[in-house]
Amino acid sequence: MGVIKPHRQLNKKQIEQQADKVLAAMQSNDFMPKKWSNLAERTADFFDLCVDWVSFDSEQDGIVAAKIYPTDKRIELNLDFQALHTNEGLYQSTVSHEVGHWVLHINQAEAEGAIFQGELPLTPAMDREIFLCRTVDEQMLYQTTQRTQSDWREWQAQYFSSCLLMPQFKIEEARKGRNLLNWNHLKAIQEELGVSQRNLVHRLKDLELIEESSKRLYPGRRLKSGEPLLASWQESSSTPD
Incomplete structure (x- = not known):
């Protein structure tokens, strides 16, 4: 091969x-x-x-x-x-x-x-x-x-x-008690996970938690609906091939 x-x-x-x-x-x-x-x-x-x-x-x-x-x-x-x-x-x-x-x-x-x-x-x-x-x-x-x-x-x-x-279950843990539309709260998550601000924003957008326009943050589909992400190791690792 x-x-x-x-x-x-x-x-x-x-x-x-x-x-x-x-x-x-x-x-x-x-x-x-x-x-x-x-x-x-x-x-x-x-x-x-x-x-x-x-x-x-x-x-x-x-x-x-x-x-x-x-x-x-x-x-x-x-x-x-x-x-x-x-x-x-x-x-x-x-x-x-x-x-x-x-x-x-x-x-x-x-x-x-x-x-x-x-x-x-x-x-x-x-x-x-x-x-x-x-x-x-x-x-x-x-x-x-x-x-x-x-x-x-x-x-x-x-x-x-x-x-x-930034696996889904870790994002779910990190966002508890925080406002994803607040840049200061995103900075705290960024430092906790050891990632860059832009990478975090891209990930949150990809997970449909936020939207961004002209450096302003808006709620994404999942954030509006309150739909949770994966919250455990078992859920994150149980997806089929």
Whole structure:
């Protein structure tokens, strides 16, 4: 089959199910972090993915925040990209984005087999195939109008990241006693979950809890109806394949 899985047009429900399965597996193996904002790193540890800081070659790589090398089981973060050091939300999103590639796009048995069988070093052509890059333009990643397979993989990994860091049951917990139409309350949720404001707003919009126009927040369909989100591990992990 190869290290990289064939391209699949995964929809949002399928991606969210994969993220929920990862969280359920971590929970059942007592692998959840004590502080939710450390979830991305803890998830990388769960898959035995090493996270390293490396200076990237901007001429060769362009503006890239991170890479994943499947046959090394290694995520590399761009040491020279300062926002990764100062913006916790971007850091968590970036690490969990690369974990999303590992879960959704990499044949893990093949990748681990390459390590155990000593198949490295790889040819230049293989090397280009086995790592996936993440650009820093998160706003573009949320759009679903991409044309290439690489673009779709990036969108899928970003949506996985959003579902992993902000699962429905966790949003339900975090919003209790808070007003989702109040920016100060959103800031408190953002800090609690360790995500960026824009990622939180995108997630709440996707869950139909809020709508946004000209930086003003309005109630979404679910908020208007009082419809609850998933409120437990059991519910979030019981969705069928």
